Every structure is written in C-alpha cells, then in structure tokens.
Amino acid sequence: MTDSLETVHVxxxxxxxxxxxxxxxxxxxxxxxxxxxxxxxxxxxxDETVAGLHLERFQDALAKAGIDAPALALPAGESTKGxxxxxxxxxxxxxxxxxxxDMVVALGGGVIGDLAGFAAAVLRRGVRFxxxxxxxxxxxDSSVGGKTGINSRQGKNLIGAFHQPSLVLADIAVLETLxxxxxxAGYGEVVKYGLxxxxxxxxxxxxxxxxxxxxxxxxxxxAVRRSCEMKAEIVMRDETEQGDRAFLNLGHTFGHALExxxxxxxxxxxxxxxxxxxxxAFDLSxxxxxxxxxxxxxxxxxxxxxxxxxxxxxxxxxxxxAEGLIALMAQDKKVQDGRLRFIxxxxxxxxxxxxxxxxxxxxxxxxxxxxxx
Numbered sequence: 162m163t164d165s166l167e168t169v170h171v172x173x174x175x176x177x178x179x180x181x182x183x184x185x186x187x188x189x190x191x192x193x194x195x196x197x198x199x200x201x202x203x204x205x206x207x208d209e210t211v212a213g214l215h216l217e218r219f220q221d222a223l224a225k226a227g228i229d230a231p232a233l234a235l236p237a238g239e240s241t242k243g244x245x246x247x248x249x250x251x252x253x254x255x256x257x258x259x260x261x262x263d264m265v266v267a268l269g270g271g272v273i274g275d276l277a278g279f280a281a282a283v284l285r286r287g288v289r290f291x292x293x294x295x296x297x298x299x300x301x302d303s304s305v306g307g308k309t310g311i312n313s314r315q316g317k318n319l320i321g322a323f324h325q326p327s328l329v330l331a332d333i334a335v336l337e338t339l340x341x342x343x344x345x346a347g348y349g350e351v352v353k354y355g356l357x358x359x360x361x362x363x364x365x366x367x368x369x370x371x372x373x374x375x376x377x378x379x380x381x382x383x384a385v386r387r388s389c390e391m392k393a394e395i396v397m398r399d400e401t402e403q404g405d406r407a408f409l410n411l412g413h414t415f416g417h418a419l420e421x422x423x424x425x426x427x428x429x430x431x432x433x434x435x436x437x438x439x440x441x442a443f444d445l446s447x448x449x450x451x452x453x454x455x456x457x458x459x460x461x462x463x464x465x466x467x468x469x470x471x472x473x474x475x476x477x478x479x480x481x482x483a484e485g486l487i488a489l490m491a492q493d494k495k496v497q498d499g500r501l502r503f504i505x506x507x508x509x510x511x512x513x514x515x516x517x518x519x520x521x522x523x524x525x526x527x528x529x530x531x532x533x534x
Contacts, residue, residue: 167382169389171305172397176325180305180389184334184378187219187293191226194291197327198228199262203291205232206250206277207268208241211295214338219268219293230266231257235273239425242272242311250280261285264327270296271303271431275321278309282324292329296339297347297381298432300331301354301388306396306406312425316492317417323401331389333381344374345469346432349412349439351384354391356439356460357411360510362387363463370467407514411504412438418489419473422481433470440464440471445518445526446505456509473530483527487520 166183181193194203203223207216212234223230233253235246254265265288267277274292281290292304310321336344348370355363366373366384373380392409399406416434423429443457464471473480481489490501501523502516 167386169386169393171325171393173325173400176307178325178327178329180329180331180393182300182331182333182382182385182389184332184382186330186332187215187335188222190219190222190293190330191224191228193328193330194223194264194266195226195228197289197291198264201227202229203264203266204254204257204259205230205266205268206254206273206280207232207234208237208270208273209234210237211269211273215295215335216268232268235276237272239272239312239431242276243313244311247276247280247311250276251284254280254284259284259288261288263288265290266293267291267304267326268293268295269299270294271299274299274304275309275318276311278307278324278326279311279321282309282322287324289327290324292326294329294331295335297336297344297385298350299347300336300385301347302350302392302409304329304331305389305392306409307400317420317425325400329389331385333378333385336381337376341374341468343430345467346430346436348374348467349432349434349436349469351388352460352463353409353411353435353439354388356443356506356509357408357504357512358391358395358510359387360508362391363509367463367466370463374467404514407502408504408512410502411506411512412436412440412442414438414490414493414501414503415441415486417493418486419476419480421489421492422486423476423478428478429470429476433475436464436469437471437473437475441526441530442504443506444530445503445523446507448522448526449505449518452506452508452511456506459509472533474534480531483524483531486527487523 169180265281267274294300294304307325310318313319412435415438419434446452500516505515
C-alpha cells in the first residue's frame, strides 16, 4: 500500500532529478528505478543494520520489476566513512562488473549515501546512482544536492566530489524503524531549514513538531518536502558551494568541531551537533548585535520542547576549552584564507555568511556555553 506521493524536482541543467517523498516507496522501488536503467541490474551498497531491516524487501521490490540487485552490507556507523570501507566498496563494485551506464543504489543513512555516492563518482570516472535514504537526516539533507565523500583523520568530509544522484526515494514509513534519538538527530537538520530561510516553517515546526516526533506521517511528509524544497532551491542557485549553498551549513562550523571533539561517535550524533551548533550560532549572532536576545531563547525553547540536545552540557564527557574548540573549527573545510566562516542570523529565517567574526566574541560565546549548566 503506497500513500500519496509527492515530488520535488531538482532542475540542474543536464543533471535533473526528482526527489520522491511518501510512505511505501521501498515497496515500489522497482517501478521507480526501472525507467532509469540501461540494463535490468543495479548494485546496492548498504549497512548491516539497514540490511537487517529493509534489504530483503527492497530486493524483492526490484525483483518484481525484473531487476537483479546484488548487495554489499558495510558495518554501521560513522567510522565506516573512511578509506578502508570506501576501498572495500569500490573493489566490490568492480567485482560486480558495474559498467559506466549502470546504477549504484545507496540504501541507508548519511554515511552510506555519502560513501556510495563518492564510490559512484570515482568508479570508471563516474557512474549513476540512486539515493534511498532511510533516516530523517539523510532524507532532508545528505541525499539531496550531490555532496559525496568520506572523512579524513584530519576532519569530516574532507575527501569527496560533487556527484548528483539520478533519483532520490524518501520513504516516510521507513522512519518508523528509527530510534527516538536517531529521529530527533535528523530533526536537527529540519529545524535548520526554518532557522536559515523560512520563519513560517519554523513557526509551523513549533506547532507541529511534537506530532511529527510521535509519528504523524502527514506532518513528516510535509517537513521532509519543505526541507527538500529549500535545499533544492539553494543547490540550483549554487551547486558547488561558491555562495548561497553555504547557508546550509548553519550550525555546522560549531557542530563539526563538537563531533571532532567527541570522536565522531555515539557521544554526539551529527544532527545533535547541528542542533547545538545552531543554538550557538544564534548566541553568537545576538552577542554581535545582529539579532534580538529573544531569538536564541526561542531556538533553545523549541529544541527543549522536542527533548533534544541544545547545550554543550548535554554532551556527555569532557570537552576541550574554548580555544581548543576554536582550533578544531580551523580544520573545517569551510575555512577560506585561514578565516573561519560562520552562518549567522539577523533573526529566525534570516541567515547570512560571515567570515569576519571577532575572535574575542567567539571565545566569549564558547566560554559562556561551556559554563552553562
């Protein structure tokens, strides 16, 4: 049974694709993917957790459309997003005799989507791929826009390529298999879209967020659709992040430093880092006189109401001091000419790119955040 489906079109000239959103897309994946294929065969990259939940049903759906679909399941977790498992994936795709006209399918969350997309980008100098994101975070962020890559020991996402998918299938029903923590981590990216460019969407989330968290499919579909619409609009203006696309990094300069400080592990999930980082970005904006003092309070109140991490004190274990966190920020790939780039805000829904943040105000913001109970 497939609920009503919605489509967001990403109109990049020569690289157009659709994002299909709705419950039941896994079960109709064969009908969605078959028209894109030069031959009735795909190669699936997934992880062991997702494979246990969804792979057999996904392969059955493809088989109904006559599509052969061998799969490789990599270990679950952020540590997979490195050279070792990337090399394993590429060698497996070569063993499967994936040709340039063939299709790689990424079935999983952001780690698998990023890794599989990068593998598709470099295999035979580029093969096509389909994103089938199975987490909220991947559905609203990493599966859309063509950023692919892996992590270096020096930092997150420092190795990669821009490689647009041929199709994205965001099955809302799959989100019901997520733990509450994983769902809310993805919600950190949803909130980001309201904060960076759509104050009305943020107000809607303040009203509907609890229903969305409880499993309301209509609310989830609307949140995913609006997030994808906003990302698609920005990507179409600035595919390779020369300007406007940087808005999508609201919360990420802080968040990536916190992820590095916590070892990219279970202490802090990516979306949790984005949520805390977004709150810090509004703290810094208020300290610089860019927005009212009420805006950071409103952001934190919504995150608190959703039961989410919002302060540095919500992260278990020790963190570096303010200067230590700033040093980690300096490894971020958004650094230009040695200057940190932040996405700051003149209010909710009014983000802009800043690379002239005074060091003393940044340090004071972090010192206060570290002291907050």
